[in-house]
Amino acid sequence: MINQTEITTEARKEWMGLLARAPDDALMRLWDGIQDRPSFEWLRSPEVGGVMVRGRTGATGAPFNLGEMTVTRCSVVLQDGTVGHGYVQGRSKPKAEAAALIDALMQTSSADDLQAQLLNPLRQQMQAVRSARAAKAAATKVEFFTLVRGED
Amino acid sequence: MYVAVKGGEKAIENAHAWLAEERRGATDVAELSIAQIREQLSLAVNRVMAEGSLFDPDLAALAIKQARGDLIEAIFLFRAYRTTLPRFGYSNPVETGEMACDRRISATFKDAPGGQVLGPTFDYTHRLLDFKLAADGEIPEAPQGPARQEPTPHITEFLKGEDIIQDEPACDETPGDLTRQPMEFPSNRPLRLQSLTRGDEGFVLGMAYSTQRGYARNHAFVGELRIGKVEVEMDIPELGFAVDIGEVELTECETVNQFKGSKTEPPQFTRGYGLVFGQSERKSIAMALVDRALRWEELGEDNLGAPAQDEEFVLSHADNIQASGFLEHIKLPHYVDFQSELELVRKLRREAEERIAPKEAAE
Numbered sequence: 278m279i280n281q282t283e284i285t286t287e288a289r290k291e292w293m294g295l296l297a298r299a300p301d302d303a304l305m306r307l308w309d310g311i312q313d314r315p316s317f318e319w320l321r322s323p324e325v326g327g328v329m330v331r332g333r334t335g336a337t338g339a340p341f342n343l344g345e346m347t348v349t350r351c352s353v354v355l356q357d358g359t360v361g362h363g364y365v366q367g368r369s370k371p372k373a374e375a376a377a378l379i380d381a382l383m384q385t386s387s388a389d390d391l392q393a394q395l396l397n398p399l400r401q402q403m404q405a406v407r408s409a410r411a412a413k414a415a416a417t418k419v420e421f422f423t424l425v426r427g428e429d
Numbered sequence: 430m431y432v433a434v435k436g437g438e439k440a441i442e443n444a445h446a447w448l449a450e451e452r453r454g455a456t457d458v459a460e461l462s463i464a465q466i467r468e469q470l471s472l473a474v475n476r477v478m479a480e481g482s483l484f485d486p487d488l489a490a491l492a493i494k495q496a497r498g499d500l501i502e503a504i505f506l507f508r509a510y511r512t513t514l515p516r517f518g519y520s521n522p523v524e525t526g527e528m529a530c531d532r533r534i535s536a537t538f539k540d541a542p543g544g545q546v547l548g549p550t551f552d553y554t555h556r557l558l559d560f561k562l563a564a565d566g567e568i569p570e571a572p573q574g575p576a577r578q579e580p581t582p583h584i585t586e587f588l589k590g591e592d593i594i595q596d597e598p599a600c601d602e603t604p605g606d607l608t609r610q611p612m613e614f615p616s617n618r619p620l621r622l623q624s625l626t627r628g629d630e631g632f633v634l635g636m637a638y639s640t641q642r643g644y645a646r647n648h649a650f651v652g653e654l655r656i657g658k659v660e661v662e663m664d665i666p667e668l669g670f671a672v673d674i675g676e677v678e679l680t681e682c683e684t685v686n687q688f689k690g691s692k693t694e695p696p697q698f699t700r701g702y703g704l705v706f707g708q709s710e711r712k713s714i715a716m717a718l719v720d721r722a723l724r725w726e727e728l729g730e731d732n733l734g735a736p737a738q739d740e741e742f743v744l745s746h747a748d749n750i751q752a753s754g755f756l757e758h759i760k761l762p763h764y765v766d767f768q769s770e771l772e773l774v775r776k777l778r779r780e781a782e783e784r785i786a787p788k789e790a791a792e
Contacts, residue, residue, distance in 0.1 A: 297675050331519055
């Protein structure tokens with residue numbers, strides 16, 4: 278286990294968010310390619326539930342309850358005592374398990390390997406999908422031009 | 430009075446077997462997969478998620494398949510499933526200003542920063558049936574342009590500078606949750622918005638249309654309409670900080686409405702707000718119009734007695750699962766109730782005949 282204080286909250290938020298949003302099949306394909314699986318025990322076995330999503334009145338005002346989304350969560354502890362949490366969108370227990378184990382491993386000496394073999398490719402794939410949508414949206418942006426008027 | 434009567438098990442079992450067969454349809458036609466429904470009937474999936482009040486496209490697609498395309502039945506299945514989920518918590522309010530916009534238009538400002546982005550819209554199509562879709566065909570890739578890197582600011586932000594539009598100051602008051610506490614009247618704006626966003630699209634549309642036709646007219650412009658994905662963040666107690674738990678597609682509509690001003694306040698535009706799961710443009714605009722109509726009291730307007738100003742009327746009738754549950758229950762056996770009514774009418778008729786008969790005899 279590496280020193281917890283070395284891992285910034287920002288970095289952990291980033292990888293946990295990435296894992297939560299990752300499409301199931303993309304994450305599981307990359308996870309299946311990781312040879313070094315640690316042994317672990319459940320602190321909380323995978324559980325499917327709902328989270329109430331909130332918005333704000335007029336986008337910036339008082340919070341209101343918009344509707345729920347499905348979320349699956351679990352927590353693991355590795356043999357060296359490192360704890361990992363998985364909170365992922367949807368109802369896939371294998372995805373939650375993978376996310377919790379990756380969260381734990383990212384706090385160990387495996388972090389660099391995992392970053393290179395799993396998180397970087399996952400981030401790139403998701404960014405490519407996002408960029409393609411943004412580019413298609415950009416192509417539908419209206420370019421106004423003024424017609425010459427006949428009344429001089 | 431309720432009397433338990435047994436019977437009909439065999440008939441019910443056989444009816445359900447036939448339902449399964451009819452759901453499948455002709456077996457020489459390929460069966461629909463959940464993924465096909467999710468990808469190719471995505472606006473139906475969006476409606477089920479919005480009115481079922483749960484964001485999960487695969488599950489909504491399953492509900493649509495099971496309901497044979499009856500969306501209210503699918504929403505019913507979805508709501509029933511939702512109640513079985515343990516509630517992990519409440520998210521932080523989503524930041525729609527950070528949305529990755531697929532579409533973003535304004536009917537009020539032509540040159541709004543970020544531009545008019547049409548997105549995958551039905552607008553400007555000729556609404557002619559496209560028979561090419563009846564045959565299989567390759568779809569050419571949509572053109573791409575230079576993508577915007579920064580978030581698109583809300584249009585109301587530009588009006589705020591001039592103080593010409595009513596502000597929506599942030600607050601962190603915990604909103605009521607109608608999935609936990611039954612609605613009580615008078616309610617408040619957060620509860621009204623929760624009720625409207627899961628309300629029946631047809632009902633909310635009809636109510637909004639009534640305001641446009643003059644029943645509490647509020648002169649709405651679509652200040653902004655945006656569709657896209659936003660990240661959802663929640664505080665995780667075991668971590669001690671908030672992380673993203675996923676992302677949802679939303680449609681947001683902000684209307685800019687007229688306001689006369691008062692003795693103490695100069696004239697200022699007012700606002701209506703719509704926010705709905707998925708690409709749900711019609712619903713989102715309708716929600717904003719109804720939200721604005723229901724704010725009459727807060728904005729010091731007159732109660733014109735219009736249906737869209739009556740929150741008890743609007744909110745008590747917006748939910749299609751409550752409505753269809755009560756409506757459809759009358760088709761279930763009411764043999765005993767009806768028997769007592771039958772007895773009553775027969776008795777009344779007998780008495781009436783007895784009153785009339787002696788009179789006729791006397792004449």
